[in-house]
Amino acid sequence: MKKTGFDPQKYIEEQSKYILERVNDYDKLYLEFGGKLIGDKHAKRVLPGFDEDAKIKLLQKLKDQAEIIICVYAGDIERNKIRGDYGITYDMDVLRLIDELRGYGLEVNSVVITRYNGQPSTKLFINKLERRDIKVFTHAAIEGYPSDIENIVSDEGFAKNDYIPTTKPIVVVTAPGPGSGKLATCLNQLYHERHQGNTAGYSKFETFPVWNVPLKHPLNIAYEAATVDLKDVNMMDNFHFEKYNQVAVNYNRDLETFPVIKRIIEKITGKESVYQSPTDMGVNRVGFGIIDDEVVKDASKQEIIRRSFSTECDFKKGLIDEEILNHMKLIMEEVELKKEDRVPVAPARKYAEKIREHSEVTDMPAVIAFELPDGQIVTGRTTELMDSCSTAILNSIKVLAKISDEIHLLSPNILETIQKLKVNDLHSKMTALNANEVLIALAISAVTNPTAQLAYNKLAELQDVQAHSTVMLNKDDEQTLRKLGLDITCDPFYPSENLYYI
Structure with a gap:
């Protein structure tokens, strides 16, 4: 009999309560959803008992207060980027995602094409969406993003991109995969909301790494293995520690970009940000659903081995370089695992x-x-x-x-x-x-x-x-x-x- 290490009901109750508390601070909260909205197999494998559709069920619980914007990067459409889990291109995954969301009774506001400059295949995709009565907005790349704050928060930056009209207090911004422009879309909306006199906020909902379990916990190392191709590295959130004297885990990209994002938000709102760390920006409560740490550790170690096999196969197929392969080998050695442990x-x-x-x-x-x-x-x-x-x-x-x-x-x-x-x-x-x-x-x-x-x-x-x-x-x-x-x-x-x- 499979052991359980996670309580999904406790998690959904804790998570929905925390999001609603965050919403109370604003007229509207733009919630960037990282990871998979539906069918999160990774979370299910490393957290035995986790419902792979927990995020969508959470949104279903909040559906009267939420609507959804889907982002997709024009460059991913042009090069026919494939989702490995479904074996379909990102543009087709947008269509799949819309169908899935509608099936759960959730409102899809629109699709945003990010960093768009008239790419031919993307134009065809826009036509396909619009002829099925799906609203489409396009955002161009902003010169100097994300470091040139003066240009970004100006008439030559966010002002040039479309404002997406929304009506619900929670606006979920999701995408087929990483690098789709979710953050930029959220910040763009904050800019326009501010100019319309609305109080809007931003938060990030990213399941992994789990901020309130140790840095070297197999659960967090399994996330590093899962994103080895993105070269993500888990690190202690030094901003959080300096402010609260509390250890929290985040990953390198969020830590690197936090000062810039904080300054962009402050530039948009005209006041000091309420967020003092990347962990502050997050609303993830998944760590509070863990009920058996040993079960989660064992499952996470198995996931690391699984990812190691996947990385070796991707290298054989020519999809990744040797640096990524070697990083995966180091992760296996760090946790003292061998292939035969599977x-x-x-x-x-x-x-x-x-x-x-x-x-x-x-x-x-x-x-x-x-x-x-x-x-x-x-x-x-x-x-x-x-x-x-x-x-x-x-x-x-x-x-x-x-x-x-x-x-x-x-x-x-x-x-x-x-x-x-x-x-x-x-x-x-x-x-x-x-x-x-x-x-x-x-x-x-x-x-x-x-x-x-x-x-x-x-x-x-x-x-x-x-x-x-x-x-x-x-x-x-x-x-x-x-x-x-x-x-x-x-x-x-x-x-x-x-x-x-x-």
């Missing part, structure tokens, strides 16, 4: 070596090991009919349903027919059936086959299963496993010498 790693590698010993295969055999909720290890390997992801899923749900290994859930004849369609008619170069194709076949078979139905009903129990692959998975299998709720890591090896068909 339970499914050794069984997957051991089975792959066994296959290689008894065959003429020179490439690393594709094997996946699942660690089931009761601790059992189930493996799957690539065969002529199915890839390792498919076989591991079928083997696992058979174990969960207590179905004998000798019984076929899917007839080999059916699988061969599907494979012929895939290869001969659809002209696919990847002959083995992937997880998505096999799951569709299983769903169809479950209609007439009671044994297949029994196994099919166990798919939900794969939620939160830990898995490891001896080779890097293709995007289709990776996304299928994520949708099933598994946490997968991979060794940094390609399954073949092919450059495109892997």
Whole structure:
């Protein structure tokens, strides 16, 4: 049984109360939301018991008082920047986010295109939004931002950018990812609100690092591992300590920019800022939801290992440089972790070596090991009919349903027919059936086959299963496993010498 280290109800109550207290100081509060608004898998992994949709449920609780602005950087649209978790571009993620927010009954005020200067792909995206009756505003880059305060807070700075009309006391500013211009949008709004005679404030809602747990706590180190590509480094908030003689944790970018942000706010409002530190600016109360520190430490260490595998794979793919890879290695050494501390790693590698010993295969055999909720290890390997992801899923749900290994859930004849369609008619170069194709076949078979139905009903129990692959998975299998709720890591090896068909 999975241990719990976090109380989500206590957290939501504490967090909503604290935000409302902050709102009381202003006519309107612009609340910059960092991290993922929906589906925060990182928080769920490091804080066992955390609801991955806690932020959106928090907003739902405040929905009568809140509206949402979504920012996206024009440059990210132009270069088709991809979200690794969903495998979609940032512009498509804006559309996904709008649908999700509307599904929760939350009001989306508009989309802001930041640092816009007429980029062609961004123009098309603006057209797409406006023709679906979504309000769009554009903000140009401001010369000297964020250091040239005189220019920023002037007719040549914020005054040139659109004011976004809002009506609710809480305005949440969110985005598909970092660097989208959320802070600049908030400050731009403060400037215009001031000139309209309104008292507006700014706060930041960033879940990690957790300011009121120790700097070297695995929970905060796990955040550093998660943002290793951004080169974020956790540090003690010296501003907070000097003012209050209280230790608080923040990260380098916020600490570096705090003096400038503070001065911009003071320039806009014409009075001294109420914030004496980056921690003051934040409204995060997640640390108060921790109910078992040891459980959180263990989960955070597992997340660091998971991120280490991810970093090595990104380096193999050419997505990051060696400096980032080396930083990740230092993080692993700092917490005294090794890859094999992740339970499914050794069984997957051991089975792959066994296959290689008894065959003429020179490439690393594709094997996946699942660690089931009761601790059992189930493996799957690539065969002529199915890839390792498919076989591991079928083997696992058979174990969960207590179905004998000798019984076929899917007839080999059916699988061969599907494979012929895939290869001969659809002209696919990847002959083995992937997880998505096999799951569709299983769903169809479950209609007439009671044994297949029994196994099919166990798919939900794969939620939160830990898995490891001896080779890097293709995007289709990776996304299928994520949708099933598994946490997968991979060794940094390609399954073949092919450059495109892997």
